Amino acid sequence: MSTKAYEAYMRDCPAAALLSTISNRWASLTMCTPGSHGEAMRYNQISREIPGVSQKMPTQTLRMLERDGMVRRTVTPSVPARVDYEPTPLGQGLYGLLPQVRDRAAEKTGEVDEARTRCDAGV
Amino acid sequence: MSTKAYEAYMRDCPAAALLSTISNRWASLTMCTPGSHGEAMRYNQISREIPGVSQKMPTQTLRMLERDGMVRRTVTPSVPARVDYEPTPLGQGLYGLLPQVRDRAAEKTGEVDEARTRCDAGV
DNA sequence: CCGCATCCTCTACGATACTG
DNA sequence: CAGTATCGTAGAGGATGCGG
Numbered sequence: 001m002s003t004k005a006y007e008a009y010m011r012d013c014p015a016a017a018l019l020s021t022i023s024n025r026w027a028s029l030t031m032c033t034p035g036s037h038g039e040a041m042r043y044n045q046i047s048r049e050i051p052g053v054s055q056k057m058p059t060q061t062l063r064m065l066e067r068d069g070m071v072r073r074t075v076t077p078s079v080p081a082r083v084d085y086e087p088t089p090l091g092q093g094l095y096g097l098l099p100q101v102r103d104r105a106a107e108k109t110g111e112v113d114e115a116r117t118r119c120d121a122g123v
Numbered sequence: 124m125s126t127k128a129y130e131a132y133m134r135d136c137p138a139a140a141l142l143s144t145i146s147n148r149w150a151s152l153t154m155c156t157p158g159s160h161g162e163a164m165r166y167n168q169i170s171r172e173i174p175g176v177s178q179k180m181p182t183q184t185l186r187m188l189e190r191d192g193m194v195r196r197t198v199t200p201s202v203p204a205r206v207d208y209e210p211t212p213l214g215q216g217l218y219g220l221l222p223q224v225r226d227r228a229a230e231k232t233g234e235v236d237e238a239r240t241r242c243d244a245g246v
Numbered sequence: 247c248c249g250c251a252t253c254c255t256c257t258a259c260g261a262t263a264c265t266g
Numbered sequence: 267c268a269g270t271a272t273c274g275t276a277g278a279g280g281a282t283g284c285g286g
Contacts, residue, residue: 050139
């Protein structure tokens with residue numbers, strides 16, 4: 001991502017730029033976290049939903065999502081601290097379709113695997 | 124992407140794995156290419172839609188999409204050669220929602236920019 | 247419990263050059 | 267036109283350890 005022309009394109013074409021942002025692996029996974037249908041999620045809930053991932057990605061991704069106005073971060077200063085994240089209306093609007101995509105993906109896994117093996121076989 | 128647990132998760136949770144695949148920058152951009160509402164696209168059409176990107180990404184991405192059964196690749200052996208890509212039903216099913224996401228994104232660009240500057244300002 | 251900072255590795259991607 | 271091959275780099279992301 002360093003070409004002048006490409007950067008200019010990304011600056012001038014908001015649709016493409018935002019699409020790139022939205023279709024980020026971690027962003028889509030965290031916004032699709034099973035609990036994320038409108039309710040608040042605690043930090044550890046989120047990272048536990050994606051077993052085995054380092055804790056860096058949830059943090060980093062949530063910061064990005066917060067900056068973009070996709071989630072609201074609420075700190076409850078108890079001991080130990082408690083932090084909740086909840087999707088904003090903006091976030092719901094933009095990521096709201098992803099659960100459907102995920103569900104369709106779940107249905108079609110078989111077909112995709114089949115296509116892959118067929119392709120790898122040689123056809 | 125090297126942890127055992129994470130890889131196991133990706134293997135065992137088809138929804139997450141496919142979501143990750145689908146929400147790939149280049150895949151979503153090429154599947155959302157303005158001409159891609161059912162008609163075939165020629166190679167250069169596609170790469171021209173994303174100005175400034177190196178020609179490597181379209182090729183690589185299209186290969187992946189073909190392998191996954193998302194697009195069908197048709198070679199017409201004329202001189203010079205002509206190659207068309209068209210989304211398969213499977214591909215339309217999985218990527219069909221993305222144009223809507225892109226359009227919503229286009230609408231909300233203002234709000235996102237606002238959120239970013241507000242956040243960067245310090246709030 | 248939440249999360250930032252550091253270091254280090256690995257791969258995604260761009261640049262470039264060459265074929266049918 | 268539509269690729270393939272090779273190489274180099276920047277940045278993504280994992281491991282770890284500390285701080286509030």
